[in-house]
Amino acid sequence: MGLKSERSVFLIFKISKLLCYSPETLTTNTSTEGEGESEGAKMVKFLKPNKAVIVLQGRYAGRKAVIVRSFDDGTRDRPYGHCLVAGIKKYPSKVIRKDSTKKAARKSRVKCFVKLVNYRHLMPTRYTLDVDLKDVVSGDCLQSKDKKVSAARETKKRFEERFKTGKNKWFFTKLRF
Amino acid sequence: MPPTKKTKKTHESINNRLALVMKSGKYTLGYKTVLKSLRSSKGKLIIIANNCPPLRKSEIEYYAMLAKVGVHHYNGNNVDLGTACGKYFRVCCLSIIDPGDAAEIFLTCDIIFLRTTKPFGFK
Numbered sequence: 001m002g003l004k005s006e007r008s009v010f011l012i013f014k015i016s017k018l019l020c021y022s023p024e025t026l027t028t029n030t031s032t033e034g035e036g037e038s039e040g041a042k043m044v045k046f047l048k049p050n051k052a053v054i055v056l057q058g059r060y061a062g063r064k065a066v067i068v069r070s071f072d073d074g075t076r077d078r079p080y081g082h083c084l085v086a087g088i089k090k091y092p093s094k095v096i097r098k099d100s101t102k103k104a105a106r107k108s109r110v111k112c113f114v115k116l117v118n119y120r121h122l123m124p125t126r127y128t129l130d131v132d133l134k135d136v137v138s139g140d141c142l143q144s145k146d147k148k149v150s151a152a153r154e155t156k157k158r159f160e161e162r163f164k165t166g167k168n169k170w171f172f173t174k175l176r177f
Numbered sequence: 178m179p180p181t182k183k184t185k186k187t188h189e190s191i192n193n194r195l196a197l198v199m200k201s202g203k204y205t206l207g208y209k210t211v212l213k214s215l216r217s218s219k220g221k222l223i224i225i226a227n228n229c230p231p232l233r234k235s236e237i238e239y240y241a242m243l244a245k246v247g248v249h250h251y252n253g254n255n256v257d258l259g260t261a262c263g264k265y266f267r268v269c270c271l272s273i274i275d276p277g278d279a280a281e282i283f284l285t286c287d288i289i290f291l292r293t294t295k296p297f298g299f300k
Contacts, residue, residue, distance in 0.1 A: 043218040046243040072217065081216065119216050124243055 047072070047083060047119060049134070052127040052171055055087060060113060062175050063087045065122075066129045068114075068137045081119040086137050086155045089113045091174045092163055108163055110172070112155045114141060114148060129171050131158050188252055192261045194279040195224075199263050202277030206262065208233060211272040215240040220272040222247050222283060228254040229269045237270055238289075247288035 047053075051067045065087025074080045090111035095104045114137055133155055141151040163172050198204055205214055214220035215237075223241050225234055227250060241248045251258050255267040262268055276283075 043221065044243070044245045045218040047216060120212075124240070126243060 046124055047081075047122075050128045050130045052125050052129050053085065054123040054125060054175060055085070055115075055117060055121065056123055057121040058115075058117075060087060060089065060115065062177060063089065063113075064171055064175060065113075065115075065117075066131065066133070066171075068133045069139065078116070078118075082116055083119065083122070084114070084137060084139070084142075085117050085122070086112060086114050086133055086151075088159065088172070092160075092172055108160060110156055110159045110163060112152045112159055114151050114155065116142060127168075127170055129162075129168050131162055133158065191249075191251070194281065195261050196263065197279035198273055198276055200277070202273060202279060203275035204262075204271055204273050206264070206268045206271045208237070208270055211237060211270045212240060214272040214274060215244045215246060218244055218246075219274050220244070220246050221276065222249060222273040222288065223270065224249045224251050224258065224273070225270045226251050226253065226255040226258045226268065233269075245290075247283070247290055249288055 047067060047070050049067050049069060053065055053067060055061055055063050055065055065085040068084045068086050070081075070083040071078070072081050074082060088110055090109075092110050093107040095107045099107065136154040136158070137151050141147045159172075162168060205211065205220075211220065211223060215223070220241075223237060223246060225237060225248060229237075238248055251261075253261070255269040258271070259266050259268040262271065
């Protein structure tokens with residue numbers, strides 16, 4: 001168990017390094033009258049659909065995922081905050097210009113997973129991925145195995161076409177740790 | 178830019194405000210509950226002691242940046258922060274959920290608001 005916690009701590013370390021966030025970019029808010037109070041009242045909920053997150057625990061630790069649906073207050077089966085995520089099980093390889101179309105198609109394959117994850121086992125990032133997965137990954141898709149497989153297959157298609165456009169490069173690169 | 182020297186007076190006033198919050202407001206102490214309050218967007222101000230481990234500090238700051246919540250780096254270690262809260266244990270980080278009577282705590286603290294836009298030079 002000590003090894004497991006070390007691994008997730010190391011993961012968080014790598015995440016903080018790679019998320020291009022450095023403490024030197026802090027902006028100091030010198031306290032001005034009235035501004036402090038209004039800014040203290042502003043709170044933003046950030047665990048929303050389309051947020052890119054990194055799974056921290058379990059088989060998919062270190063994988064990037066996207067929140068499809070969030071259950072802040074939990075359900076009867078899971079009385080804690082959790083969310084339904086669709087993530088990448090196997091990242092696409094690097095496609096170079098020399099590759100033939102057949103090889104490029106083979107290299108751009110993405111393998112996906114769909115999972116319900118506790119908020120504690122996720123690291124939210126500042127990135128978002130707006131891929132419409134609401135109809136594909138619905139609430140009941142984790143009931144049976146074949147529904148899960150078909151949901152994963154459909155998200156695979158959507159992720160692959162997003163990867164081929166070249167957008168959201170961060171999401172499709174493997175997190176090195 | 179030379180670091181702003183915190184006068185003893187401001188330090189005392191933060192302690193006073195903290196005491197007020199402890200008496201009349203709502204707060205949580207500790208890393209786990211601070212993250213919980215940030216996730217549920219209940220926290221209004223996060224205070225971190227100066228000997229907080231840097232990984233944990235940057236993680237809390239990152240969450241606070243996402244939640245657009247201010248972070249105050251307390252001028253003292255976790256022992257001092259625990260004493261300032263009136264507790265007999267060490268407190269490394271705390272989250273103020275409802276300031277109660279001490280609504281001006283936001284004005285006295287040097288709150289750091291982290292940039293939510295991408296830093297210059299990154300995609």
